[in-house]
Amino acid sequence: MAHPDLDGPDAGAPDTACPTPGPWAFGNPTRVVFGIDSLARLPELVRGRSTVIVTFPEARSIGLTERLKALLGPTLLEIITDTQANPDVAELARLHDDFHARHAACALLVAVGGGSVIDTAKALAVTAPREPDADAPGHFAHLAKHLAIGTVFAPARAIPLIAVPTTAGTGSEVTGWATVWDRQAGRKYSLALAETWPEAALIDPTLALTLPVGPTLSSGLDALSHALESIWNANHNPVSDALAVSAAQQVMAVLPPLMKDTGNLSLRTGMSQAAVMAGLAFSNTRTALAHSISYPMTLEHGLPHGLACSFSLPLVLELAIGASPSRDRVLETIFGAPLASAPERLRAFIEGLGLSTRFSDHGVGPEAQRRMIADALQGVRGLNFLGRRKP
Ligand SMILES: [Fe+2]
Structure with missing residues (x-):
């Protein structure tokens, strides 16, 4: 779905298999120590x-x-x-x-x-x-x-x-x-x-073993949102992309079985690893439109953060597809090509976990939805979406 506001620096970039990388930087001062126990x-x-x-x-x-x-x-x-x-x-x-x-x-x-x-x-x-x-x-x-x-x-x-x-x-x-x-x-x-x-x-993934189903879903979808938001982001770079793709693929593979078997340490370990990779990705890019939409959903409608920043992901994916060849290529590594059916598949994935992707089901009518998305596009995080603001 094209959007009149989306005309960032990536739009219209040459669609070559091996684009010349522009200047970029990646850094994170936090030492990560990971492991069972x-x-x-x-x-x-x-x-x-x-x-x-x-x-x-x-x-x-x-x-x-x-x-x-x-x-x-x-x-x-x-x-x-x-x-x-x-x-x-x-x-x-x-x-x-x-x-x-x-x-x-x-x-x-x-x-x-x-x-x-x-x-x-x-x-x-x-x-x-x-x-x-x-x-x-x-x-x-x-x-x-x-x-x-x-x-x-x-x-x-x-x-x-x-x-x-x-x-x-x-x-x-x-x-x-x-x-x-x-x-x-x-x-x-x-x-x-x-x-x-x-x-x-x-x-230590064992610390999440007793996490109830609700926070398991909410935090797991937050990780998926961080991964995708760092891809359709003005501040993307090859390292954040690599982390985000791995993280998104792992969340989509692990979260559904984990929701049925929350005491499974192997699945918990997979989710913990996906979550930290998504965290490292967005630590350098920040988030984008789905998070911008989430803040009023949490503040005014009481939706937990992880649900508030993920129920709109299929809609944001629809807006992202076709706006930037380089972003489409990265998204294809997660969702496969062609991308046309990807929003529907992402919608089925999220709804399959029990979260409605419709604004109306979260207490937001059509006019309020339109206003919320327009405001979110102008928000600090919304401006990161697809290069609407230069890095
Ligand atoms: Fe988040």
Whole structure:
């Protein structure tokens, strides 16, 4: 499906089998340590530093906090468990100020959880410089001001972070971004600093073995969305493409059987590997239109992130096909050629997992859908879609 707004630099590029590559760069400062039972390697990564762990409330009842205490021993200062899904500035302010007031000696944060926990830890890891009207050290209000206007700042304090994901999909363990919500203002912010990249991602697929079906689906589809969004993206490069193709193929092979056999360690391992590859891909490209559409779907319609950023993938694929020969070639390696039937096959794949791909089924009527897509194309992520903004 052609779209009048899609006329980026890739459009009309020569369709040769071996195009001359343009200049590109790929980098990621996070060391990835992957393996079954690799949680046991946490002390090796912590290296005796005074550590605060940030995790999810249920970590106590499933015995995870006891395991972490036993692993880190006296280097562990505290385990913070009162985190919330989709962290909001109001809640983060309390957590952030309390953490910095009590833990001046903390030399390392370890986030053990899904994307929300890792993003919470990233927000705890930095403080903004005090402004003249400051009334308390490390006051979150200063950080919130930067979040609201999207400025990059040199942190007054920056604590290194190790991310240990317990889901497979968010990719937050290998990116420098934290999504922070302001429900009162109806806005979504992105914390993005050099200091918020994890120094290491420790990925142990056994940690996802007890993940319920709902978060397994949501995080798995988030990974698929990250892979595809890095392909139809102005910032694509050969390395991100290679990672994204592998990741997308693996999610599409592994997620359906995993949904029927959530305790299968081999399938969990496949999903964890696909998720980190997708994360590495979009760590260099950022996301695009499907994620831009997802933010109002989460904020206004309460759809979990992974579902909100994937239900529209067939529609976005329709828009992407034919807009760029180089992108079509990469998409063909996932969906096969010709691409004409690919959106229908992707729709069948997603609906086969129980997620409707229709806006109306998520409470969005035709006029609201049209407006939402138009707004999303103008959003920061929407402008990444197919080179609508130069890298
Ligand atoms: Fe995402």
